[in-house]
Amino acid sequence: xxxxxxxxxxxxxxxxxxxxxxxxxxxxxxxxxxxxxxxxxxxxxxxxxxxxxxxxxxxxxxxxxxxxxxxxxxxxxxxxxxxxxxxxxxxxxxxxxxxxxxxxxxxxxxxxxxxxxxxxxxxxxxxxxxxxxxxxxxxxxxxxxxxxxxxxxxxxxxxxxxxxxxxxxxxxxxxxxxxxxxxxxxxxxxxxxxxxxxxxxxxxxxxxxxxxxxxxxxxxxxxxxxxxxxxxxxxxxxxxxxxxxxxxxxxxxxxxxxxxxxxxxxxxxxxxxxxxxxxxxxxxxxxxxxxxxxxxxxxxxxxxxxxxxxxxxxxxxxxxxxx
Amino acid sequence: xxxxxxxxxxxxxxxxxxxxxxxxxxxxxxxxxxxxxxxxxxxxxxxxxxxxxxxxxxxxxxxxxxxxxxxxxxxxxxxxxxxxxxxxxxxxxxxxxxxxxxxxxxxxxxxxxxxxxxxxxxxxxxxxxxxxxxxxxxxxxxxxxxxxxxxxxxxxxxxxxxxxxxxxxxxxxxxxxxxxxxxxxxxxxxxxxxxxxxxxxxxxxxxxxxxxxxxxxxxxxxxxxxxxxxxxxxxxxxxxxxxxxxxxxxxxxxxxxxxxxxxxxxxxxxxxxxxxxxxxxxxxxxx
Numbered sequence: 037x038x039x040x041x042x043x044x045x046x047x048x049x050x051x052x053x054x055x056x057x058x059x060x061x062x063x064x065x066x067x068x069x070x071x072x073x074x075x076x077x078x079x080x081x082x083x084x085x086x087x088x089x090x091x092x093x094x095x096x097x098x099x100x101x102x103x104x105x106x107x108x109x110x111x112x113x114x115x116x117x118x119x120x121x122x123x124x125x126x127x128x129x130x131x132x133x134x135x136x137x138x139x140x141x142x143x144x145x146x147x148x149x150x151x152x153x154x155x156x157x158x159x160x161x162x163x164x165x166x167x168x169x170x171x172x173x174x175x176x177x178x179x180x181x182x183x184x185x186x187x188x189x190x191x192x193x194x195x196x197x198x199x200x201x202x203x204x205x206x207x208x209x210x211x212x213x214x215x216x217x218x219x220x221x222x223x224x225x226x227x228x229x230x231x232x233x234x235x236x237x238x239x240x241x242x243x244x245x246x247x248x249x250x251x252x253x254x255x256x257x258x259x260x261x262x263x264x265x266x267x268x269x270x271x272x273x274x275x276x277x278x279x280x281x282x283x284x285x286x287x288x289x290x291x292x293x294x295x296x297x298x299x300x301x302x303x304x305x306x307x308x309x310x311x312x313x314x315x316x317x318x319x320x321x322x323x324x325x326x327x328x329x330x331x332x333x334x335x336x337x338x339x340x341x342x343x344x345x346x347x348x349x350x351x352x353x354x355x356x357x358x359x
Numbered sequence: 360x361x362x363x364x365x366x367x368x369x370x371x372x373x374x375x376x377x378x379x380x381x382x383x384x385x386x387x388x389x390x391x392x393x394x395x396x397x398x399x400x401x402x403x404x405x406x407x408x409x410x411x412x413x414x415x416x417x418x419x420x421x422x423x424x425x426x427x428x429x430x431x432x433x434x435x436x437x438x439x440x441x442x443x444x445x446x447x448x449x450x451x452x453x454x455x456x457x458x459x460x461x462x463x464x465x466x467x468x469x470x471x472x473x474x475x476x477x478x479x480x481x482x483x484x485x486x487x488x489x490x491x492x493x494x495x496x497x498x499x500x501x502x503x504x505x506x507x508x509x510x511x512x513x514x515x516x517x518x519x520x521x522x523x524x525x526x527x528x529x530x531x532x533x534x535x536x537x538x539x540x541x542x543x544x545x546x547x548x549x550x551x552x553x554x555x556x557x558x559x560x561x562x563x564x565x566x567x568x569x570x571x572x573x574x575x576x577x578x579x580x581x582x583x584x585x586x587x588x589x590x591x592x593x594x595x596x597x598x599x600x601x602x603x604x605x606x607x608x609x610x611x612x613x614x615x616x617x618x619x620x621x622x623x624x625x626x627x628x629x630x631x632x633x634x635x636x637x638x639x640x641x642x643x644x645x646x
Contacts, residue, residue, distance in 0.1 A: 095538075098542055100538050100541055100542060124544040125544075127541075127542060127543060127544035128543065128544060130542070131542060131543075132538070132539065132542050134535040134538070134539065135535075136535060139534045139535050139536060140534075140535035140536055140539055141536055142536040142553070142554050142557070142558065143558065144557040144558055145553070145557075153540065153543060153545060153553075154543050156545075157543040157544050157545065200539075203539065203543075207543060
């Protein structure tokens with residue numbers, strides 16, 4: 037906290053918008069005007085239901101999906117403004133860990149080839165040092181270096197996810213998008229992989245965007261949290277603050293549905309009813325109003341402005357004062 | 360899609376899986392025998408396939424001439440063996456040529472969204488022609504020769520492969536391991552070969568087997584119709600074409616090359632069916 041550089045964010049996302057054109061020219065509003073910062077060495081959780089646009093937002097930042105508009109200032113450079121060729125040089129600084137450990141590894145390649153591809157991107161020469169590096173990376177993620185000659189199908193989901201993490205780390209990135217890295221895993225393995233990510237983040241000083249639909253996972257791992265709904269940011273702020281004092285009805289609803297290991301605790305909120313509306317034709321005004329227990333007529337009129345509540349806590353709800 | 364995504368099979372298991380399907384295994388064994396017979400023709404047969412012996416014209420099968428002799432007194436057995444060389448080689452060359460064109464078109468259409476519509480329409484247009492008619496037209500335009508037959512049949516069968524490749528590419532393109540490669544900045548041509556093409560080998564192998572069978576049949580058809588390979592070069596098709604004139608006196612001139620075609624094509628189909636069933640269960644339904 038002493039150096040000023042600690043406070044300048046490694047990544048500032050501003051007004052990130054992604055529209056897909058569907059069949060018949062319909063516009064899908066996947067991500068709409070999303071802004072947040074990630075400070076160096078911290079982890080930000082990006083939370084929302086499926087269909088909230090959190091995955092698209094994460095992929096857009098890496099330009100795996102081309103954003104429609106907005107900026108992403110990464111270490112002083114707007115990576116959205118880079119030409120595709122220039123972007124190639126930046127890619128090794130931003131990496132991704134995928135949700136599905138089965139389809140994220142090419143079934144035809146040995147582990148050494150999978151990690152080796154990442155080393156190629158880093159310009160690592162072939163030979164003995166490369167094998168050492170692969171062994172090193174496998175050890176780093178808690179796997180035996182002997183596994184390098186094996187194929188992905190010989191591993192369990194958790195082990196595959198570790199291989200995926202090793203691949204992402206092989207290029208020594210500054211920033212990692214972890215796209216629901218544990219939601220496809222057995223519960224018993226989830227904690228192991230989460231612990232690994234937490235440790236690596238600490239030890240390597242990584243900056244991470246952790247995408248999840250589960251708030252309890254995020255609470256454990258993240259310094260800050262961004263709550264998305266139907267492509268828009270509903271609330272964002274320091275995890276502790278958001279968890280202790282959620283200021284948006286959607287965040288409250290999410291927290292209410294999250295399982296708490298305390299059978300005596302009473303559920304104070306009715307869980308959300310219905311499904312997330314179609315992003316092809318999002319509701320006017322506040323996109324959450326159709327499912328919001330607090331919605332009033334005014335909610336349909338204007339898109340709620342993002343208000344700063346102090347301490348980096350932001351909320352987009354016109355009635356947040358009443359919560 | 361799961362088969363492509365997960366690829367639970369591996370090459371070493373292929374033969375073992377074949378062994379569990381007796382028909383496919385039988386097909387494979389027969390193909391290998393046919394290829395061996397063709398290759399070993401000079402060892403197996405004491406005769407020269409082109410040697411004329413006018414005194415021995417149109418002899419029926421005997422211990423001297425297992426399959427009899429043709430109108431010019433040549434040993435039909437020897438000619439069937441040597442013809443196998445040409446027919447199988449042509450069939451195989453068609454597979455290779457069709458694969459090169461088909462894989463290229465399919466990858467382009469499947470991987471690059473902008474190319475999909477034009478390439479797919481081209482594929483559709485080519486598939487609208489009846490196979491043999493298109494082949495006849497192409498050979499007529501190019502001139503009758505073994506090379507041109509291969510080119511013509513390659514062009515005829517390429518669209519089928521292109522369709523299969525395109526369909527699989529559309530699936531693979533969206534898989535996270537392709538995204539991972541893109542996130543690492545791996546150049547697109549390498550992604551296409553290492554990640555897409557490598558995971559296409561199963562459906563490709565299945566199609567290639569069927570095209571192999573069809574190409575042998577089509578080559579025989581073209582030769583029979585007299586628009587294919589020159590009658591001087593023995594192929595199963597040219598033998599049938601010549602033998603047709605002696606169907607009344609010496610039907611064995613047609614029987615044996617015809618039988619060779621049937622056995623080879625049937626075996627290839629059996630192998631293809633077997634491969635398809637355990638490599639690509641999705642396709643099993645819609646053929």
